[in-house]
Amino acid sequence: MNPFIQIRRELHRIPELGFQEFKTQAYLLKYIQSLPQQRLLIKKWKTGLLVKVPGRNPSKMVGYRTDIDGLPIPEETGLPFSSIHPENMHACGHDFHMTIALGLLTHFVHNPIADDLLFVFQPAEEGPGGAEPMLHSKEMQEWMPDMIFALHIAPEYPVGTIAVKEGLLFANTSELFIDLQGRGGHAAFPHQTNDMVIAACNLVTQLQTIVSRNINPLDSAVITIGKITGGTVQNSIAEKARLEGTIRTLSPETMGKVKQRIEAIVRGIEAGFECGAKIDYGSMYYQVYNHEELTKDFIDFIRQDPHITLVECREAMTGEDFGYMLKEIPGFMFWLGVDTPFGLHNAKLNPKEEAIGVAVRMMTDYLTYKGN
Numbered sequence: 062m063n064p065f066i067q068i069r070r071e072l073h074r075i076p077e078l079g080f081q082e083f084k085t086q087a088y089l090l091k092y093i094q095s096l097p098q099q100r101l102l103i104k105k106w107k108t109g110l111l112v113k114v115p116g117r118n119p120s121k122m123v124g125y126r127t128d129i130d131g132l133p134i135p136e137e138t139g140l141p142f143s144s145i146h147p148e149n150m151h152a153c154g155h156d157f158h159m160t161i162a163l164g165l166l167t168h169f170v171h172n173p174i175a176d177d178l179l180f181v182f183q184p185a186e187e188g189p190g191g192a193e194p195m196l197h198s199k200e201m202q203e204w205m206p207d208m209i210f211a212l213h214i215a216p217e218y219p220v221g222t223i224a225v226k227e228g229l230l231f232a233n234t235s236e237l238f239i240d241l242q243g244r245g246g247h248a249a250f251p252h253q254t255n256d257m258v259i260a261a262c263n264l265v266t267q268l269q270t271i272v273s274r275n276i277n278p279l280d281s282a283v284i285t286i287g288k289i290t291g292g293t294v295q296n297s298i299a300e301k302a303r304l305e306g307t308i309r310t311l312s313p314e315t316m317g318k319v320k321q322r323i324e325a326i327v328r329g330i331e332a333g334f335e336c337g338a339k340i341d342y343g344s345m346y347y348q349v350y351n352h353e354e355l356t357k358d359f360i361d362f363i364r365q366d367p368h369i370t371l372v373e374c375r376e377a378m379t380g381e382d383f384g385y386m387l388k389e390i391p392g393f394m395f396w397l398g399v400d401t402p403f404g405l406h407n408a409k410l411n412p413k414e415e416a417i418g419v420a421v422r423m424m425t426d427y428l429t430y431k432g433n
């Protein structure tokens with residue numbers, strides 16, 4: 062078996078949540094330390110790694126970033142190399158992203174280019190966000206690349222397809238947690254309580270009016286409540302309820318407007334249901350905005366590759382904290398086709414492994430072109 066497929070499967074077995082990627086960091090480190098060390102410099106940052114491959118005659122540093130964390134989703138693929146952590150899964154392709162970065166790193170350790178290369182193994186992309194603190198860390202500030210690139214797997218495209226666009230690619234995101242506190246009691250005496258299950262249901266419905274009635278239809282936003290908890294038992298009225306969700310917008314300004322409306326609606330729920338409510342926005346990610354000239358140059362480069370089909374795609378409401386890196390370093394992110402019927406964050410996601418070789422070959426060519 063191709064050694065990188067084996068690596069992907071080993072990484073797939075050990076998904077860990079943000080800033081808990083201890084086994085993953087140790088696995089990556091062990092592999093990287095097995096490469097010839099004379100052309101490698103390694104720094105740890107929390108559960109992530111920064112790996113520099115010094116160039117032959119450097120005039121700049123070219124960066125390549127991968128995320129390394131998994132999601133709190135129990136895997137349902139039935140694969141023989143399924144997660145050994147029953148609550149977690151690499152359901153967003155970070156096992157692919159890491160393997161591709163290792164493939165590139167391996168190539169360039171053996172075939173250095175003129176410029177320095179920096180490989181960024183970043184923790185906590187799914188939350189609470191590793192890119193921004195890593196970017197501002199002493200470790201990374203000492204090794205600031207002049208440009209930086211990253212990819213994300215795309216289930217909907219065939220293997221051999223790359224999708225990208227100049228400018229906005231991914232949305233601004235904010236997590237959303239709302240805790241409701243009322244007065245619980247016996248199910249038979251509702252008039253003595255204020256039921257937080259009813260308040261939560263009303264709140265979910267009212268939140269849906271923000272996108273349909275407060276946002277210009279020519280703009281876009283998403284409010285998804287992915288989880289509701291409340292109550293203790295079927296014959297007791299709930300004293301507490303909690304909504305957990307996420308907000309997505311195409312601009313930081315629209316994010317501000319959505320939050321204003323959420324706050325107004327939550328104040329209305331407090332008044333209407335005589336309860337208390339607390340809003341917590343959790344972690345927030347800045348939009349992924351692809352550098353226009355570099356992306357155009359990449360598109361021109363890819364068009365000449367007979368083995369790649371290029372799709373100039375639309376922006377998506379996914380979020381990525383790589384946006385913080387792109388805010389300060391020119392670069393871009395693109396989608397890599399992996400052809401699977403199950404989408405990102407689905408417990409059955411099973412990307413086609415042939416995409417790993419496609420990405421390593423193509424990005425080897427591109428980084429060689431950029432770094433000479």
Ligand SMILES: CC(=O)N[C@@H](CCC[C@H](N)C(=O)O)C(=O)O
Nearest residue numbers: 187188234235236307379380381
């Ligand atoms: C590519 C991808 O799926 N990224 C995640 C980023 C999550 C950010 C944060 N935890 C949130 O939920 O807002 C996504 O869900 O888009």
